[in-house]
Each structure stands twice: as structure tokens, then as C-alpha cells.
Amino acid sequence: MEKKKAEVIQSWEIVFPNDANQLGTMFGGRLMAIMDKTAAIAASQYAGRPAVTASTEAMDFIHPVKVGDRILTQARVVWVGRTSMVVKVDVIAENPITHKRVHTTTAYFNFVALDRDGKPCEVPRLILETAEEHQEYQIAEIVKKKAIERKRHILEAKEQQNNAPEK
Amino acid sequence: MEKKKAEVIQSWEIVFPNDANQLGTMFGGRLMAIMDKTAAIAASQYAGRPAVTASTEAMDFIHPVKVGDRILTQARVVWVGRTSMVVKVDVIAENPITHKRVHTTTAYFNFVALDRDGKPCEVPRLILETAEEHQEYQIAEIVKKKAIERKRHILEAKEQQNNAPEK
Amino acid sequence: MEKKKAEVIQSWEIVFPNDANQLGTMFGGRLMAIMDKTAAIAASQYAGRPAVTASTEAMDFIHPVKVGDRILTQARVVWVGRTSMVVKVDVIAENPITHKRVHTTTAYFNFVALDRDGKPCEVPRLILETAEEHQEYQIAEIVKKKAIERKRHILEAKEQQNNAPEK
């Protein structure tokens, strides 16, 4: 399988009145849609094929985004499996008056590459060069590991309750 | 603090060509926006105040949703802290020809209730009655615990690397 | 022909600045689009086939809806003919501060079920059980009867004028 560097996909947007609640704070869901779009471009471009969102992890809204802010969304493939990719997405908000920039949101998106029949297919192997790329790779592995642990613990909790004597 | 039951918020939608990629599969981000909207209504209504998305966990796209499908999104507050709430969201897709329903997506949204100044404020305590409500509460706790563990492991990995001798 | 109960289709939405005029009052047309979408899901699901809007009757905007309100739209098939269905739609608005709910809008939508060639086709017969279901059925018949009378009176007025001596 081909080896490949991952490109950063950038997208600037302006936050509009319809994107926000009554306090003027941007809806998480609107931001998620922008992050997913940017991540989908990063994943599809890396894989050279359509890619669909399989799950998201660790999506944290650290600082609120306000109506009128300019937001820069950046997405890059940071980890790859055989047919899946982890895309890290960061959002930076810029206040149009003070020009102050704040790191507002971060998330990990899992994408699966699909062939023409919609079946998962192999993706190129990822070339890691800088220390930052190695760190992002390692963090993505922690994120994946915790998701697997969580799934197992939830299953155990469900089984335990199902086996419990009726109240 | 007042005690309260949590209501289920339902929302039906139709999936349109613009919601999907070239394989006719609905974008994750479009679905996230619908889930967040429904979850925000559930959280705001429960809290009796505006509520903003703080993070999402365990968002799993189990089955693809297709153009033309009807989707039913259901959201309910399943866990509450002092100022925060966990909203569980499920999406069911209905094929318009076969009428077959599939459970396609599940996610946990963390919301924070805000007062008039945009500061976090207390929410009612949650009344749990059925076995299912108790189970959902317990699962939300697992989800939260794993998120905290993940945060700690990521911090440790970053510190370790920063302290490592320069390559 | 199969007999069937009609399900209630619910849809929650939030009213945004773009949905309203300068007085902050929601446009009727925006609400109509939401009502038609919800009614179309109710009709298509009942018929088990695509269904298209043939006409609307008695669409009354009783109370204004305001930006920031949460609105619950509910639709149910209340009357069926051979290939047509009447869907009653109600909209309830919830003030996000006072939590007061008001019944704001009501309407009757006529849908026709279509086969693969876009031709009208038969729909299941409707099972009526509760007193409310019988009343809704009866009201739908009044609505239909008045629409037929109106059509006839308009035709008569047109003919009368066309036959009148030139002024």
C-alpha cells in the first residue's frame, strides 16, 4: 500500500444570527456540521475515495463562539488503520473587534473509506515526520483505546443489570 | 433544588440530496446538527434555561442513513450534575419503501445550563423511576468516567513527550 | 384493503432570527413548510408510499410565534378516502423563559398517495377507536364539504359574471 503525508484542510466561516441561541452563543451542532465537512474533505482527499463518519470522540467545546466571530476550522488525518482514519479537528475563533484568537473546539473523527459498492477499502499508510505528528498519532491511539474500554464497560453494565434478580 | 422527570423530545426529518455524499449516504455532520438541536431542546426544557453543548461522547454511526429515509431523533436527559446534564440521543431511520426501521446512531451530549449573564447555574435534580432510567444513568457515568481518564492519559502523554530528551 | 391505526408524528424546532419579520414574529410560510414536512411524513408513513400535498384547508394562525420559541408540530391522518388522506396538524409554541405553552396553529392537509408511476393509488382504511378520533373524522368531513361548496360558489360567480351584459 502506498505511503502518504496528510494535508491540513482549512476553512474560514463567519458566525451568523441563525447559528446561535438567544445568548448569542453558537450552537454546538452548527459547529459540528462545519467540523464534519472539513474532516470529510481531509479524509476523502487522503484516502482518494469517499469516506464516511463512523464515530466522533472527545469533542470538546472549550470556549463559546459568538455571533460575528470569524472561525477557522482545521482538519488533518493523524492516524490510519487498514480502512479507517482518525481526523483531528480544531476550531479557532477570531473576535472581529479585538482580533483576539481563541482555541474553541477540538475533536477526533473516525472515518471509513468506501469503494464504489460502499464497502470499506484500504487507505494509504500514513507518513509521520515531525514530533507533533508522532504525538498526535499517540493521542489518537489513547482516544481509540478509551472508546474500546468504554464500549466494554457499557456492555458489562448492561449484562449485569439484565442478570440481576427482578426488583 | 427542585426534582424533575425528564421528557423525551422527538423530531422527524426527511433526508435530502444535499444532506448526502455521492454514494447517497447522509453526512455525519448533518445528523450531528439535528441531534444537537434536539438535545438542546431536551436540555433547555429540563433546565428551564438556555443550555449550551459542552462536549459530546460516544457518538457512533452504526448504520448508514440514505437519501429519502425518514429519520426519528429522540433525546432525553439521563444524568444531571450540579450545573450540567447528559442528554442521550438516538436516531432511527425508516426506509420509505420497505418501512424497515434501523437504529442508526447514538450519542451522549453534555450540556451546561446558563443564567442571564451566561454563567453556569443549577439544574433540577433528576427523578429516576424505571429500570431503564437507572441503567441509562449508570451508563452515562461510565461515559463520563472514561472521558476523564482519557483527558488524564492525553495530558500524561503530552508531558512525557515534552520532558523527553530532544531527538 | 388493509385497515390501520394512524400514528402521531412529532417534530420540535427552534425559531431563528431568519424565520421572523422585523417585529420578531415568525413568518407563516416558514411554519407552513414545517407543517407540510411533518404532515408528509404522517401521510407517507400511513400510506406506505410517497404522498403529495393536494390542498390545505382551514390553516389558522391563532397566536403569533416569536423568535426563540420552541415549537412542537404534531401531525396525524384523521380521515381517508380511496386514494386521499386528511392530515390534521397542530403547532404548540413554548416560551423558553416562562415555559408557557400556547396552541398557535392548526391546519388540515389533503394528501394523495402515489404509486411508482406517480399515479394515485389506494390507501389503507382508517381504524377509528377513541371519541376524539371520531370527532376529528367528523370535522374533517365538514372541512371537505365546505371546500366543495366554496368551489361551486366560485364557479357560479365566475359564470354569472361572464354571462353578464358588457358594461
Added chain:
Amino acid sequence: MEKKKAEVIQSWEIVFPNDANQLGTMFGGRLMAIMDKTAAIAASQYAGRPAVTASTEAMDFIHPVKVGDRILTQARVVWVGRTSMVVKVDVIAENPITHKRVHTTTAYFNFVALDRDGKPCEVPRLILETAEEHQEYQIAEIVKKKAIERKRHILEAKEQQNNAPEK
């Protein structure tokens, strides 16, 4: 009160994939939103004030509109009361290949003019000149009369049932 002629408001649109169901037929609700927007401009311009939709009557979807069609929506105030106006709306669809035009939809919208406090306020009296304007006025009166009859018959049906001996 001032007397005034009513202007025709025209609006051309193109029908997009997102406006239609799987048979390629435009959703009624999408068309209603366009009709209401055009009618609101006609009513507000006539009244010289904001105007809100109070009800719609006799909305008939005579011919289906298809994806790719160009549609011309025309709205004009045809009847006025003290604070209310009836706007007649017609939609003509033009096939982009055959250039054939079809009259697809017709509806009567009732609008109420509002002052700065959102209270109903007086509108100019309508100047009727042509035979067509007189006919439209007369038809609007029939439409209004039938709506009043319908309201009364529905009320009677409800009272009759409420007074009926319990089953």
C-alpha cells in the same frame, strides 16, 4: 382613510433537488413558503406596514411542479377589511425543455397589518377598476364566507358531541 391600487408582486424561482420528494415532485410546503413570502411583500407594501399571515384558504395544488422547473409566483391584494387584507397568490410553472407553462397552484392568504406595538391597524381602502378586480373581490368574499360557515359548523359538531350521553 387613503384609497389605493394594489400592485402585483412577482417572484421567479428555480426548483432544486432539495425542494422535492423522491418522485421529483416539489414539496407543497416549500411552495407555501415561497407563496407566503411573496404574499407578505404584497400585503406589507400595500399596507405600508408589517403584515402577518392570519390564515390561508383554498390552497390548491392543481398540477405537480417538478425539479428543474422555473416557477413564477404572483401575489396581489384583492380584498381589504379594516385591518385585514386578502392576498391572492398564483404559481405558474415553466418546463425548461418544452417551455410549456402550467398554472399549478392558487391560494388566498389573509394578512393583518400591525403597528409598532404589534397591534392590528387600519389599511388603505382598495380601489377596484377592472372587471377582473371586481370578480376577484367577489370571490374573496365567498372564500371568507365559507371559512366563517366552516368555523361555525365545527363548533356545533364539537358541542353536539360534548353534550352527547357517554358511550
Added chain:
Amino acid sequence: MEKKKAEVIQSWEIVFPNDANQLGTMFGGRLMAIMDKTAAIAASQYAGRPAVTASTEAMDFIHPVKVGDRILTQARVVWVGRTSMVVKVDVIAENPITHKRVHTTTAYFNFVALDRDGKPCEVPRLILETAEEHQEYQIAEIVKKKAIERKRHILEAKEQQNNAPEK
């Protein structure tokens, strides 16, 4: 080739909060999208075929448009070549309180008519009758001539610089 008169295509819109920046001034891009849509209908209808935008010239935003304004967009084919058309577009804004109308925007759009394979194809010859139509035709020729000159001057500047000795 057939000869033909060009029809005026009109489109009324209301300016919404999402269409504007923080000063309440409508984005140029939103207006361009409305102008292009209206121009595309004028060109396609004139050509009797799909027509695509090849370029725009002399797009001038003379007066700002404000949230709440009603805008009337008017488009008409004013010049035709063998396969191309020039569509002049004007936008008039109407203040909803003062009812004052201002000519806010003007632009020239070049469209090319396409056959079924997406290849340019011939359009009808334009019938010019009024003095205004002759003037618009003459102005369109000036606009085209200046665009050709500009293209040539830019090319010359590029060549000159490429041939300049390295600094």
C-alpha cells in the same frame, strides 16, 4: 436563426439577519447569488436552453442594502452573440418604513447557452425596438470591449515581468 424579444425577469426578496454583517448591511455575495439566479432564468428562458455564467462585469454596489429591506431584482438579455448573451441586472431596495426606493446595484452577466452535451450552442437573434434597448445594447458592447482590453493589458504586464531581468 429565430429572432426574439427579451422578457424582463423579476424577483422580490426580503433581506434577513443572516444575509448581513454586524452593521446590518447585506453581504455582496448574497445579492450576487440572487442576481445570478434571476439572470440565469432570463438567459435560459431567452435561449430556450440551459445557460451558464461565463463572467460578470461592472458589478457595482452603489448603495448599501439593509436588513428588513425588500429588494426587487430585474434581469433582461440586452446583447447576444452567436452562443453568448449579456444579461443586465438591476436591484432596487425598498425601505419598509419610509417606502423609499433606491437603485442599489447593477451588473452585467455573460451567459453561454449549452446543448444536451454541455457544448455551447446558438441562441436566437435579439430584436431591439425602443431607444432604451438600443442604448443597453451599445453599453453592453462597451463593457465587453473594456473586458477584452483588460485581458490584453494583464497578459502584457505578465509577459513584461516574466521577461524582466531577475532582481
Added chain:
Amino acid sequence: MEKKKAEVIQSWEIVFPNDANQLGTMFGGRLMAIMDKTAAIAASQYAGRPAVTASTEAMDFIHPVKVGDRILTQARVVWVGRTSMVVKVDVIAENPITHKRVHTTTAYFNFVALDRDGKPCEVPRLILETAEEHQEYQIAEIVKKKAIERKRHILEAKEQQNNAPEK
């Protein structure tokens, strides 16, 4: 006045069915809206203030963009006057199957910076460093010069006609 370098603003988008005509070719107007949004961010960020579109010049759609293409829009301030800026915008389309990139569109946008009262206000002086930046500056001057010439020639044509003896 402060001197400043101009940043490149990037924006990635995916082309959807609703963005295109029946031949699957993206509407010029949809692309203009994306270009204007990206240009507005570039201009506002450079000026450190809101900036509004005053005119566009030389907007050329060189290659058609197709549904499913990924498009990269890039905007940068290339020329500044006292209160106005010229932003050059380029659009590159990437075919999702072949990954071939094509330069599809180019345009020059004139923006004016505004103070809190909506009056034009001074912008920083532009630092030009690379040969490319000098060339872009020179081309922007040609574009401006031709726009001024065009305006004068159109005025002359209008006067000439007005002074012509009545036909």
C-alpha cells in the same frame, strides 16, 4: 498609518446537488457567494474592521465546477487605497475520483472598510515583498483603470444618445 502584510484566507467546500443546474454544473451565483464570503474575511481581517463589497471586476468562470467536486477558495488583499482594498479571489476545483485540480474561477473584489457609524475609514498600507505580490498589485491597478475608463465611456454614450435628435 500602520503597514501590514496580507494573509491568504482559505475555504474548502463540497458542491451539492442544490448548487447546480440540470447539467450538474455549479451555479455562478453560488460560487460568487462563497468567493465574497472568503474575500470579506480577508478584507475585514486586513482592515481590522468591517468591510463591505463596493464592486467586483473581471470575474471569470474559466472551467465549469461539477456536483461532488471539492472546491478550494483563496482570497488575499493585493492592493489598497486610502479606505478601499482589492481582494483577489481564486477557486480551484478538485475532482473526487481523479483528484485532478483545475483553476476554475478568478475575480477581483473591491471592499471599503467602515467605522462604527458605517463611514469609510482608513486601512493599513500594504507591504509588498515577493515578485508575485508586486505583479498582483500591478494587475489590480490595470483592473481599476479599465473600470474607470468603462464608466467614462458609458457616460459618454448615454450623453451622446440623450443629445441626439429625436428619431
